[in-house]
Amino acid sequence: MEDLKNCAKLEYLDLGNNFFSGAVPDISSLSQLRYLYLNKSGFSGNFPWKSLQNMTGLVRLSLGDNPFNPSPIPTEVVQLTKLDWLYLSNCNIQGTIPTGIGSLNGLIDLELADNNMTGEIPAEIGNLINLWQLELYNNSFTGKLPVGLRNLTKLEMFDASKNLLEGGLSELRFLDNLFDRSLPQKLGSWAQFNFIDVSDNFLNGTIPPDMCKQGTMTKLLMLDNNFTGEIPATYANCSTLIRFRVNHNLLSGTVPSGIWGLPNLNIIDITSNNIEGPITSDIMNAKALGQLFVGNNRLSGELPTEISGATSLVSIQLNDNQFSGKTPPSIGDLKQLNVLHLQNNKFSGSIPETLGTCASLSDINMANNSLSGQIPSSLGSLPTLNSLNLSNNQLSGKIPKSFSSLRLSLLDLSYNRLAGPVPQALSIEAYNSSFTGNPGLCLLGISSVFPRCPSGSGMSRDVRTLIICFAVGAAVLLSLACFFYSRKSEKDQGRSLREESWDVKSFHVLSFTEDEIIDSIKQENLIGKGGSGNVYKVLLANGKELAVKHIWNTDSSGNGRKCRSSTTPMLSKHGGKSKEFDTEVQMLSSIRHVNVVKLYCSITSEDSSLLVYEYLPNGSLWDRLHTCEKVKLDWQTRHEIAVGAAKGLEHLHHGCERPVIHRDVKSSNILLDEFLKPRIADFGLAKIVRASGGKDSTHVIAGTHGYIAPEYGYTYKVNEKSDVYSFGVVLMELVTGKRPMEPEFGENKDIVNWISRKITTRESVLSLVDSKIPEALKEEAIKVLRIAILCTAALPALRPTMRSVVQMLEEAEHGGSKEERCEGNREI
Template sequence: MKRMKKMISLGLSFLLVLAQIMLISAATNAQEAAAVYGLGDQWSNTPSNWNSGDPCDDNWVGIHCDNNSHVTSITLSSLGLEGTLTGDIQSLTELGTLDLSYNKGLTGQIPAFIGSLSKLENLILVGCSFSGEIPAEIGSLKQLIFLSLNSNKFSGRIPSTIGNLAKLYWLDLADNLLTDEIPVSDGKNPGLDMLIDTKHFHLGMNQLSGAIPEQLFSSNMKLIHLLLDNNNLTGEIPSTLGLVQSLEVLRLDRNHLSGSVPSNINNLTKVAEMHLSNNDLTGPLPNLTGMISLTYLDMSNNTFDESATPAWFSTLPSLTTLVLEYLRVSGEIPMALFSSSPLQTVRLRNNKFNGTLNIGTAFSSQLELVDVQYNNIELYTEGGGYNNQLILVGNPYCEHEASSPHCLESQQPITPYSTEPQDNCVPVSCPTDQSMSPHCICAYPYSGTFSLRAPSFSYLGNSTYFTRLENDIMNSFRKHQLPVDSVSLNNINTDVDEYLSMHLQVFPSGKLRFEQSDISNIGFILSNQTFKTSKDFGPYFFIGAPYTAFLETSTGGKSSNSKTVIIGVVAGAVVLALILIILLVFLVRHKKKTKNAVEKSQPFESWVVTKRSGDAPQLKGARSFTYEEIRKCTNNFAESNEIGTGGYGKVYKGTLANGQLVAIKRAQQGSMQGGLEFKTEIEMLSRVHHKNLVSLIGFCFDKGEQMLIYEYITNGSLKESLTGKSGVQLDWKRRLRVALGAAKGLAYLHDLADPPIIHRDIKSSNILLDNHLNAKVSDFGLSKPMTDTDKGHVTTQVKGTMGYLDPEYYMSQQLTEKSDVYSFGVLLLELLTARKPIELGRYVVREVRVMMDKGKDLYGLDQLLDPILISSSLGGFCEFIDLALSCVEEEGINRPKMSQVVTELEKIMVLAGMNPIIEAGSTSSSYEATTSKSGGSYHPYGNEAFDYSGGAPSAKVEAK
C-alpha cells in the first residue's frame, strides 16, 4: 500500500513537470515564461491562476503581453505578495511596466540587473518593504517615465545616475531613509539638475542633508511640484529657485533651512501652495505681493525679524489658508484680509498682533476658523454676522470678557466630511466583515489611505471638495471600465506630516467581492497616477491595504490546434490528476469553511456543555449565571440600576446573592451582534489574572441573552477623570501611578499570558480606576492571542480607535505587541494634556512633536498641558515625554517593549520623589466611591472601537 502511494505521488509529480514544460512552450516566449514561473516560485500569495497554464495565452492575473506573446507589463498591487525581486526578472527584456505596489511582504534590495530592462517605462514599487541602496543601474533605464519608489525603506544616497533619465516625468522617492546631499552634475557625474523636463520632484520624508544646491534649478526647468519637506536640509533657500516659473507646489517645511527667503520668490506667480514652516529662517518676512495664485501659505515656527503686519495680507486674491504661527508679527490684523472670497482658515496664534480685531461684514462665506490665540488683541468688534470658530484665548480681550465663547479653550470641533448614503437609499445592517457602500449595498471593498501632499483648501467640513474628489476618482474608474460601483472617503484628518489623509473605500459593482484582476487594475490606476487630481487637491499618494476577500479566479485558457496528440494525452492526464487534487482540496477547504461558519454563527458551539448550565459553557475562573439569577440581582433590570448605555447594550449595577457588587454588561436583547467579541472577552478574561486587569466574575448565555458580569469598579474610567466627568482629580503623581499600573497590566498580557495577548484597543476609556485609584485594563472584545510567536505578528482586519491606532498596523494589517505600545504612548500624551488624541483636526502626537523644544522648560509644551498639572511639581516630566514619544515611533521595531516601559516608568516615579514598590500597593482613601452629580457612578464596560477594514463602527460601542 505504501509503495502504491509512493508510485502515485511520483507519477503525479512527473505529470506536473510535463505539464509545466508543455504549457511554457505553448504561447509565451519560452525564456520569458520561465522567468514568470521563476517569480511565481519565489513569491508567496501569487494570483490563483498562476499555478498552471501559459502566462500570456491563459491571461494570468497581472500579466499583459503583446501580439508576439512577449510579456510587456506586470501589475500586481495589493495582493499580499511576499518575497524578493530575483534575477528571473532580467529575462523579461520587453517589459515596459513593473508595478508591485502595496505588497508589504516584498523585501530585500532592488537588484542591479534591473538596469538591463532597457524598455522599462514605469517602475512603480510604492508601499512595499524594499530596503538597501537604490542601485545606480536605474540610470540605464533611458525610457523610464515614472519612477515611484516612495514609502519603502531605501537608504543611502540618491543615485546621481537618475540624472541620465531624460524622459523622466515623475520622480517620487519620498518616505524612505535616504541620506546625504541632493546630487547635481559636476562634469564627471550626472545629477538631478539635468532633469529639465521632469515635472515632479517628490523627495520629502527622508533624511537628506546639506544645502539645497543652487545648481539644482534653472529657468528652462518644467518642474511643477518640488517637495523636500521633512528632511535635514540646511543652508539658505537658493535664489535660483525663483527662476522656475512653472512651479505650482513648494514644500520646504520641517528642515533646518536658515537665512533670508530670497526676494525673487515673489516671481513665482503660479505657486498655489507654499510651505516654509518649522525651519530657522531669518530676516524680514518675504514680500509675496506678486504671488497671485497662492492659496495655501504656512511660514510658521521660524525666527523672522519682528515686523508689522505685511501689506500683502490683503492682496492675495486666491488665498484660502493663512498660517503664520509662533512668529513676531505685530500691528492690527486688517479687516480686508477676511474679505478674500475663498478664505477658509486664518491661524495667527502666538504673535504680537494688537489693537482691535474686526472681521467686518464682507468676510468670506467660506471662512470657518480664525485662530488668534496668545496675541495682544484688546478688543473684538462683534456685529458682523460671523458665527463660526473664533479663538481669542490668551489675549487681553479675554481678561475682561472671560465668559465670551471665543475665550474658551475647548470649542466646537469642525466635523470632517464623511461619505453619506446616496440616492435616498435606506441604510442596511451589513455582516461584520463587510461594509455598506454609498448606495447602501453590503460588499467587500478595496481600501487604503489616500493622502494629499498639498491641498489648496483647509476646511475639512466642506463637502464640495470631497464630493468632487470622490466623483473624480469614480469617473477615472469608469473611464477605464473597471467594475466599480462607488467610492467613499472617511476618517479625514491632517496627519503628522501636514498631509491631508483619508480612508478610501472602493466598492465592487454587481458582485460581493472583487476578483484579483480587478484589484490589480484598480491599484495600478492609483499607483501610476493614471488618476489625475485637479489643482485644488495637489499631488497625492495612495497606500493600498492587502485585499483578502477574493473570488475564485478561473484558470481557463484558449486551445491550440498545434498541440500534438501526445501533449494532448499528457494534458488530459494532468487535467484529470489536477481535478482530483482540486476536488480533494475543495473538500478539505469546504469542511474548514463550514466549521468556521458554524463557529461564527454559533460562537459557543466549541465550548463544553454541562447539565447545570444548559447551553452555557463552563470555564475556569468564570461562573456561568442563569438569566433568572441576573434578573434578581438587578431587580429585574430596574432603571435605577442602569449605569451606562451604548451601541452594545446597557450596563447595570447588581448585587449577587453573596453580597458582592457587580457591573453587568447586557447585549441588546435578541441580537447576536458582537457574539464573537462576547466569546473572545470571556475566553481572554477567564485565563488571565492580574491586579491591573479588570476581573470577570462570570457570564450569562441563557434564554438568548449575552451578559458579562464584572467586578464593580468604583471610580469609572481614566477618560472620565481627565475630562472631569467622574469628579476624580488626578495630580502628577497619581497619573504616574495610573500609567505604571496600566503598563504592568499590558506587560502581563504580552509576556506572561500563554499564549501572549494583544489588547488592540488601549485608550483612556478602557483604563478603569478602582476605589484606590489603581488602574485596571478592561475590555478584551477586540483582543487577539499571539498563537504563532515565531511569526511575531497576527495578520488581521484593522480594528481599534482612531487616534490610538498604530499606523504600521493600519497600513500592513499585521498586528504586533508594538501596536499596543503605540496606543499606550498616545495614552501617556493624553495623561499630560487631558485632551482627546484628535481634537479640532489636530493630532496630539504631531502637536507634541512640532511644539517640543528641549531647550525650554517643560520642553516648551506648557500650552499643551492639562492646567491641573501646571501647579504640580512635575518630577521626571522630560523623561516621561521622551518615553511617550519612543512609544509612538512610526516603526514598531523602534518602540520599546511594555516590560521596558514599566522599567522606565518606575525610574520616572523615583525622579518624581515616589517609591514605585510602595506606590504599587498604595491607596487613595479620599477617592472612594466617587459618583456623578446624578448619583450614578461612571462605568465604561465597553469601547468605541471602529473597524477600519470597513470604516463602520464595530459591534462593540462604549457604554457611556
C-alpha cells in the first residue's frame, strides 16, 4: 500500500468492501483520479481530506461505512465541482451541511445518512437539480425542509427520517417522481372511515369507490386536485355523509342521482369540473342541505321543482353551466335562502314573483341568461337584499317603484329592454352604469346618461329654476361662513385648549403631566387626520414619545364650535361629556395585550377629549404596503403581521370581560413597532365617538369604504363578524399588495369582488399573489388568501371567529390541512 502513491496517473481506485485496518494510505499524489471507492474498507483514524484538493477531476467519491474520526464536511469536498456521486453515510461526519454544497450541481447521488450532523438543511441544496437520490436519515437535522427543494424534479429516492425536522411538506408536492399521486382503489374497503381529507395535493387518478363501504364516512373532502373519471355510484348510498366536496378537479360524467338527495348532507360542492347531466328530483330528500355549489361545469336540464323540498338551503350557486327552462316558482318556499347565483346559463321565462318571499335573500345574480317579462316588484320588498344583478337578459317593462327602498352595494340591470323612468332613489352616481343598454329608460332630472322623462309633475320651469338658484346660493353662503370661521378657529385653538378645564383619568402609572400633552396639541405636531379626530405626536421631556388623538365635541344648542375644517369631526354634545364615554374609555384602557396599542389615559373637557396612546415608530401597515418605499415587507414579515394582528383582534373579541368590537379594522389601524410587530389601534373608537357625541352622532359610519361588511349596508349594525370581514380584506392586502379599492377592479368593485372573479384556475390564483413575494413562497401566500376568502364570506354566519382565524394562520405556516378548520362557503 505504501507504493500506491507512485501511481500518479491512476484514474480508478476501488478498495471498498475489504478488511483493511489503520489509516488511509497517502493518496495525495493521485491527481488524475476520477473514481475513488473506499466505502466499507475498514480504514480508520483521520481521513486525509487535504489529499482531495489535487483531485479536481474527481467524479465519484465513496467513503461511507468506515470508522473515521469525527469530522465536518471539509471545503475540499465542496470544491470537487465535477462530482456526480458523494457517499459519506456512516463515517462519523458531524457539523452542518455547508452551503457550498450548492456548487456541486452535477450530483446525482448525495448520501449523508447515519452520521451526527446537525443544523438546518441549507436552501442551497435546491441547486442540485440533477439529484436522483438524497439520503439524510438518522442525523439530528432541525428546522423545516428548505424552500427550493421543489426544484429537485429528478429526485426519486428521498429519506430524511429520524431527524428533528418540523413544519410542512409542501415542498415535496412538486416532486412527481417521488410519489404515485393516485389513491389506492381499495382505500376504505377494510376501514371504518370517519372522514378523508386529501385536499390540495395534486393527486390524480380516479376516486376510490369503497371509502364509505363500512357506512361510517361523514366527510369526503378531495378538493383542489387533478382527479379524473366519474363520481363513483357507490356514494349515492352513503347516507352518513355530511360534507361532499370534490370541487376544482377534472371529474366528468354525471352525478349519481342519489347523491343529490342524501338526507344528512350539509354541503355539495362539485364546482369547477367537467360534470354533465341534470340536478335530479332526488334533491327533495336533502332536508339538511345548506349549500349547493355546482358552478363552472356542464350541467344542463331544468332546475327541478322539487328543490323546494331542500328547505335548509342557504346558498344555491349554479352559475356557468347550461341549465335551461324556467326558474321554478317553488323556489319561493326556501325561506332560509341567502345567496342565489344562476348567472351564465340558459334560463328563460320570467323571474318568479315568489322569489320576493325569500326574506333572507341578500345576493341575487341571474345575469347572462334569456329571462323575459317584467322584474317582479316583490324583489323591492326583500329586507336584506344587498346585491342584485339581472344584466344581459331580455327583461322588459318598468323598473319597479319598490326598488326605491332598496339599499344595494351592487345593482346591475344593464343590457335588457327596460323602459320608463328610473326611480329617483336610484338616480345617483353610484348606479350610473347600472342601467346601460336600456335605451327606453329616462330620468326625471337632468342627466348626460339618459334622456329626460317627459314632464308630468305639474311644476313650472320657472319655479324649478327658482328653487335651484336658491339652493345653490344657500350652499355658497354656508361654505363661505364655514371657511372664515375655520380660519379663525385655527388661530384660537391653541389658546382655547389652555383655557379649558381638564379632567385626567389615568389607567397606568404616568410619567407626564396634562400640561405636557395639551401644550403639544399644535399644527407642527400633527401626524394624522381621520374621521374620529386628529392625531399628534408628543415628545416628552424624558425623551419618550406618545400619540394623542384629539376628539372634538360640539354643543348642539349652538354655543359650541359650529364650523370646522372637514378633517375635524363635528360631534354634537348632549349634556356635556357622557357617562357612557367614561365607561367606554375605562374599559378600553384595561385591555392588556402585546398586539393591542396601549391606552395610557384620557384627558377630557366640556369641548374635547384627548386619548393618550403609546407611539409606534414604524407607522401603519397601510404605509408599508401602499406608500412607504423605505422598508419592503418580505413574506415572513407579512405572515407574522397577519398572525399578530389576528391575535390582537382575537383578544378584543374573546379575551375581555365583554367583547370589544373594533368597528374600523383596516391596514391603517394596524401599527408597527420598531421590530415591525403589529398592534391594533383605534379599537372601539367609533363607539367612543358616539358616546362623546350623544344622539346626533348616529351619522358616524362604522368602518371605511372597501373594508365594510356587506350586511352593514342594510342593517347599520356591527358585530364581531363585521370585524372578521374587515380583517379578511387586510389579509387580501397582505397577499396581493393591492389596496381595497383599485381602478383595475372595475367601477364600484372592491378587492373582495376582484379576487372572487379571479379564482377560476390555479394559474389565475397564483397571479393574484404580490409579485414581490418569491415564487417559492407563493403557495404559502395562497394558504393565507384562502383564509381571507373565508373571512369575507357574504353571510356573517359563515365567517370564522377570530379565534379560528388565528389557528388557521398558525397552521398555514406549518402546512396544516385547510378544509374544516371553519365552515366557509368558498374555497380557492
